[in-house]
Amino acid sequence: MSTLAPAVTETLVAPWVEWARRCTRGRRLLEAGTYALTEGAIAAGCRVFAGYPITPATDIAEYMSKRLPQVGGYYMQCEDELAGMHACAGASLGGLKAMTATSGPGYTLMHDAYGWSITNEIPLVVVDAMRVGPISGITGAPGQGEFYIARYASHGGNFETIVLSPSSVQEAFWLTIDAFNLSERFRTPVTILTDQVISDMWEDLFIPEDYDALEFVVPRKNNLMMPFYPVGSAELDVPPNVIGHGTGVCVSAYTHTEEGYDIEDMEAQWAQTYRLINKIRHHRDQLTRYETVGVEDAEVIAVAYGANARTVKTGVLEARRRGVRAGFVRLITLWPFLDELFARDVPYVVCELNYDGQLVREVMRSAPDGKKVRFMGKSAELHTVAEVAAGLEGVARNGRIPELPYIWTEVR
Amino acid sequence: MNKLAKKYLRPSQIPTKACHGCGIGMIENWLLQAIDEMGLKQDDVIFGTGIGCVGRQTFATWGGDNFGATHGRALAVATGLKLAQPDKKYLIVVGDGDAASIGTSHLIHAARRNLGVTVICEDNMGYESTGGQFSPTTPAGYVTNSSPYGMVEPGFDPCDVVKAAGATFVAETTATQWHQTVKIVKKALANDGFSFVHVRFPCNENFGAYALGTRDTLKNLEWIYEHTQGRKADGTETDFTWETGIKHDASNSRPEFSRLMRDMNARVKADMEAKKKT
Numbered sequence: 001m002s003t004l005a006p007a008v009t010e011t012l013v014a015p016w017v018e019w020a021r022r023c024t025r026g027r028r029l030l031e032a033g034t035y036a037l038t039e040g041a042i043a044a045g046c047r048v049f050a051g052y053p054i055t056p057a058t059d060i061a062e063y064m065s066k067r068l069p070q071v072g073g074y075y076m077q078c079e080d081e082l083a084g085m086h087a088c089a090g091a092s093l094g095g096l097k098a099m100t101a102t103s104g105p106g107y108t109l110m111h112d113a114y115g116w117s118i119t120n121e122i123p124l125v126v127v128d129a130m131r132v133g134p135i136s137g138i139t140g141a142p143g144q145g146e147f148y149i150a151r152y153a154s155h156g157g158n159f160e161t162i163v164l165s166p167s168s169v170q171e172a173f174w175l176t177i178d179a180f181n182l183s184e185r186f187r188t189p190v191t192i193l194t195d196q197v198i199s200d201m202w203e204d205l206f207i208p209e210d211y212d213a214l215e216f217v218v219p220r221k222n223n224l225m226m227p228f229y230p231v232g233s234a235e236l237d238v239p240p241n242v243i244g245h246g247t248g249v250c251v252s253a254y255t256h257t258e259e260g261y262d263i264e265d266m267e268a269q270w271a272q273t274y275r276l277i278n279k280i281r282h283h284r285d286q287l288t289r290y291e292t293v294g295v296e297d298a299e300v301i302a303v304a305y306g307a308n309a310r311t312v313k314t315g316v317l318e319a320r321r322r323g324v325r326a327g328f329v330r331l332i333t334l335w336p337f338l339d340e341l342f343a344r345d346v347p348y349v350v351c352e353l354n355y356d357g358q359l360v361r362e363v364m365r366s367a368p369d370g371k372k373v374r375f376m377g378k379s380a381e382l383h384t385v386a387e388v389a390a391g392l393e394g395v396a397r398n399g400r401i402p403e404l405p406y407i408w409t410e411v412r
Numbered sequence: 413m414n415k416l417a418k419k420y421l422r423p424s425q426i427p428t429k430a431c432h433g434c435g436i437g438m439i440e441n442w443l444l445q446a447i448d449e450m451g452l453k454q455d456d457v458i459f460g461t462g463i464g465c466v467g468r469q470t471f472a473t474w475g476g477d478n479f480g481a482t483h484g485r486a487l488a489v490a491t492g493l494k495l496a497q498p499d500k501k502y503l504i505v506v507g508d509g510d511a512a513s514i515g516t517s518h519l520i521h522a523a524r525r526n527l528g529v530t531v532i533c534e535d536n537m538g539y540e541s542t543g544g545q546f547s548p549t550t551p552a553g554y555v556t557n558s559s560p561y562g563m564v565e566p567g568f569d570p571c572d573v574v575k576a577a578g579a580t581f582v583a584e585t586t587a588t589q590w591h592q593t594v595k596i597v598k599k600a601l602a603n604d605g606f607s608f609v610h611v612r613f614p615c616n617e618n619f620g621a622y623a624l625g626t627r628d629t630l631k632n633l634e635w636i637y638e639h640t641q642g643r644k645a646d647g648t649e650t651d652f653t654w655e656t657g658i659k660h661d662a663s664n665s666r667p668e669f670s671r672l673m674r675d676m677n678a679r680v681k682a683d684m685e686a687k688k689k690t
Contacts, residue, residue, distance in 0.1 A: 050492055069680040074495045074673050078488070079521040086485045087492030093479065094496020112482050243477045244497030246455035248422075250472045252480030253463065261425065261472050262480070 008294040008320060014332055015181075015289075016174030019216055023208040031205045033198040034059035036169045037127055038067060040176025041099045043211040045220065046125070047073035048098040050087035052080055052106060055139040056196040057129040060101040081106035085113035085126065092122050093243045093251060097180060097220055101127035103196075104146055105136060107153075114189055115154025118161070118276065120251045120260075121187035121229065123220075123240050125179045128191055129199040130306075132353070132380040141380040142196040142307055144353035150191045151335045158273040160280035162287060163191045163335040167309045169203035175289075175332070181218040182287070185237050186279060193334060195353070197307035197382065223247075227258035231271035234278035236286070280336060289332035290341055294320065298327025300396045303342075303350045303363055305331045308382050312351045315388020322389060324396045331359075339366040347372040347395050351383050355408040364411070374401055377408035416444040420454060421473050428469040433629035435587040435613030436469045439534055442590060443503065446597035457501045458493065462486045462510035465541045465615070466534045470505050484515025487522045490529050491669070498670040501601055502529035508549040509539055512570045519570070523577035523606045525669040530600045530607040533570055536615040537623075544618025551652065554623040571610050575660045580605035582660040587613035588637040589656060596658065603663035604671075612636055612654065 029035075038060050041049075049064035051057075065075040074091070078084040081102055088098035102110065107128040117124050128150065132143030150163040162182055166172040176192060183190040208214060221239035228241050228249050241249045241260075250260030255269050280287070291309075293316060295301055300319075304312035309330040319326035329341050329348075342348065345368040350360035355377045364370035376383065376391050387404055394402040401409050417426060421444070430436050447457060459474035461467040463483035471480035481489045486504050494502065511519050511533040522529065538556050539545040545558035549570065553562045575582045581603040583596040593611060600607035614620055614632035621627050624635055638644045642653035667675070 048492060048495060069677045070684060072677055072681070074677075076491070076495070078491075079517050082485065083488040083491070083518055083521070086481065086488035090479075090489035090492025090494075091496050092492075093489070094493045096496045098492065112485065113488075116482050116485075243458060243479060243493060244500055246476065248454075248476060248478075250478040250480075252471055252478075253482045254471075254480070260478070262468070 009296060011292045013288055013290050014174070015178055015216070016171070019174060026206055026208040029205045029207060030202055031169060032059060032200060032202050033169045033172050033194065034200070035063055036173040036205055037101065037176050037192065037194070037199070038063035039207055040173040041125065041180065042067055042071060043208070043214060044177040044180035044217055045097045046099045046180065047071070047096045048076070048088060048091035049100065050076035050078050050091065050098065051084040051100040051102060052078055054103045054106045056131060056199045057101040057103050057127060059199070060127060081109040082112055085110040085124070086116070088124050089113055089117045089122050092124050093241065095220060095222060095242045095244070097123070099125040099127065101129065103129050103131050104133055104143070107146060108149065111154050115156065116253055117189045118154055118159045119253065121240065122189065123183035123187055124189040125176070125183055126189055126191045128193050130193065130195040138380055140196060142353055142382065143379065144195060144306060144308065144358070146193060147334060147352070147358035150193050153191065159276040161191065161335050162186060162188060162280065163193050164289065164332060165193045165305045165334050166198060166332070167306055167330060169198070169201065169205050172198060173205060173207065177214070177217060184218040184220065184240065185286070186283070187238060187240050188280070193306070195306050228260050229256055229258050229272070229275065231258050231268070231275045233275060234282040236279060236283050284336055287333050287336060288338060290338055291330040291332065292341070293328035294325070295327035295329060295344065297325055298344070298346060299325040300347045300349060300392050301327040301329055301344070302388060302392060303329045303331070303348055303359065304352065305334060305359065308351060308353050311382045311385055312388050315383065315385045316392065318385050318389040319392040322393060324393050326392045326396070337362050337366065342366040343368070345369055345372070347374060349374045349376055349391050349395055349401065351376045351378070351388060353378060353382070355379050357411040360411055375409050375411045376401060378406060414441070416441060416448055420444050420447065420475050422475050425473045428473060430465070430469040431617045433616045434465070434469070436466060436534060439587060439593070439611055439613060440470060440473065442593050443505070443532065443597055446594045446601065449594070450598055450601060452501060457503055458497065460486045460490050460502060460504045462506040462515065464507040464509045464539065465536060466505060466507035467510065468541060484510050484518065486510060487515060487518040487527070487529070487531070491522060491525070491527055494528060494670045495673060498528070498674070504529050504531045506531065506533060508533065508535040508537065508547045512548045512568070516573070519574060520577040523574040523579040523608070526578060526580055526605040526666055528604055528606070528668040528670060530597070530609065532597070533608065533610045535610060535612045536619055537612065538615070538619050540615040540618040544622055556619065556622055571608065571659050574606070574608040578606070579608050579660065580662045580665055581607035583608070583658045584610045584654065584656045586611060586636050586640055586654070586656060588633055588640065592656065599658070599661070599663065604668045605664065605666065
């Protein structure tokens with residue numbers, strides 16, 4: 001067994017790799033994830049925050065209440081999360097970029113507004129700082145229970161969603177700008193699915209000096225003419241609709257025509273669904289964000305996202321040190337799901353912060369052989385490096401994950 | 413199509429899908445009269461609705477910009493929209509379900525904030541588009557399709573609720589009071605703050621048929637009229653009386669919500685400038 005870690009390839013695919021290279025002037029801070037999420041939003045041009053305080057997302061609300069008036073924006077503390085996201089949708093319809101932030105209990109309440117924003121193609125950003133559940137669970141402990149809820153953030157079907165997840169304070173800053181850009185370009189709400197650890201932890205953070213000079217920020221444009229809803233088209237970069245400019249736009253909860261009139265007609269239903277699904281599916285190349293380590297020669301690959309990916313990555317490097325050719329996949333784009341990252345026919349070990357198994361099911365679906373996909377679920381606490389290394393070693397040498405306390409391996 | 417409809421509405425969207433004899437179209441015509449008498453143009457007014465008879469039948473009829481929120485959320489959407497478009501007039505035309513039940517929390521807090529919108533609560537005393545169930549404004553004891561033995565719950569008066577919450581203009585009227593309603597809506601729209609106008613109107617297909625035993629529009633209107641007078645046509649007293657008219661008028665007595673926000677921003681900006689200088 002080699003004691004030295006062999007050279008291993010690391011890849012990060014995300015637009016902010018280039019952004020970070022271009023931004024050289026700025027400030028280096030020691031700050032929290034919630035601070036980075038707030039500043040990222042301000043840098044992206046967010047001018048309205050409407051929400052309801054909830055641990056562990058409350059600090060975003062507090063930071064926003066201070067920052068937004070400084071840049072001519074508006075902080076609104078609403079009567080509940082329903083009002084919060086609907087007010088954001090209203091502000092966005094009025095022409096201002098908007099964001100809300102919450103945790104699981106508030107995120108499910110927002111689904112009414114989420115569906116309304118999806119069908120009306122309203123750009124918005126929603127932060128869900130996940131904590132362990134179900135329901136209130138443990139307010140100060142991390143969880144990853146909203147992987148599927150974020151995909152299906154409304155009832156009724158017939159839509160795709162965009163969900164991104166950061167795994168460091170610095171990444172939270174860039175990713176928030178990215179989330180705003182995508183919401184503008186795709187005319188849809190984007191969820192930043194983060195967790196209690198990333199929100200609450202303090203870390204090194206670089207912030208560019210001049211937000212006005214960030215040429216990679218997609219500015220808000222206004223769609224001033226028909227069609228307001230290009231139903232039947234997957235076209236990207238259609239400017240968002242605006243209320244208050246006399247265009248006569250109609251926005252509603254119903255299946256609509258290209259004018260926005262409600263219509264009860266199968267062909268209209270088809271055309272609207274084509275638009276909502278294919279504007280995302282046909283442009284998946286614009287939505288690829290991930291990190292990998294050593295997947296090319298790996299005999300076993302660990303899969304994780306968010307805060308948990310940090311200890312999992314170290315666990316992969318530790319397994320390599322022990323002589324296991326371990327690889328690592330960290331999903332940044334959670335939805336649409338990056339099936340192509342699981343093309344190699346090797347065992348995958350999916351580490352996530354829930355016992356029921358959510359991400360693992362998508363990896364099972366995507367991998368060439370779903371039977372080779374293993375699950376290491378943990379809840380309320382990150383995986384330890386030792387657990388991950390032991391799991392990878394077990395799969396590589398014996399074809400199974402050893403029994404470990406508080407680790408759940410059963411999926412079905 | 414009449415002159416006002418031609419001036420302000422969308423020909424392709426009217427007549428609406430409302431049932432024969434429904435009061436929704438008539439009340440909308442009165443809203444247009446108020447808008448016209450105030451000299452407002454299509455582009456001056458943003459028209460917001462919710463779900464149910466009132467939402468579905470009025471959505472997209474307005475010739476300017478329209479939004480139809482999910483059930484109860486019209487005021488939540490309007491709160492955000494008002495920040496972005498503070499200079500517009502907002503007509504939020506909703507039913508008793510939207511205003512007095514599923515969306516009451518937003519109604520109360522919009523009143524508390526003195527949000528600059530005019531809510532027209534067109535109340536047909538039940539959930540009629542789902543087939544005629546009772547709502548919080550169904551008179552106690554009346555039979556509906558979900559209160560076959562008579563409604564046992566006490567109701568409430570949404571005017572009392574918004575007045576207590578801080579609304580700066582509150583009025584009640586009915587579909588039998590044309591001129592009074594137009595006058596009231598004009599006053600409501602002139603208030604730069606939260607205005608609430610409660611308008612009862614008959615549903616012939618459900619409330620009329622089940623609670624009152626008739627689908628005859630005139631008989632159902634007469635039943636409403638009698639309850640504004642406290643006396644039936646035959647001279648006997650009605651079972652209860654609706655006091656109509658202006659309930660509370662503190663128009664323009666305190667700052668509108670988006671104005672407060674903009675004033676705060678101006679103060680923060682001035683403080684920042686002053687700090688920069690020193």
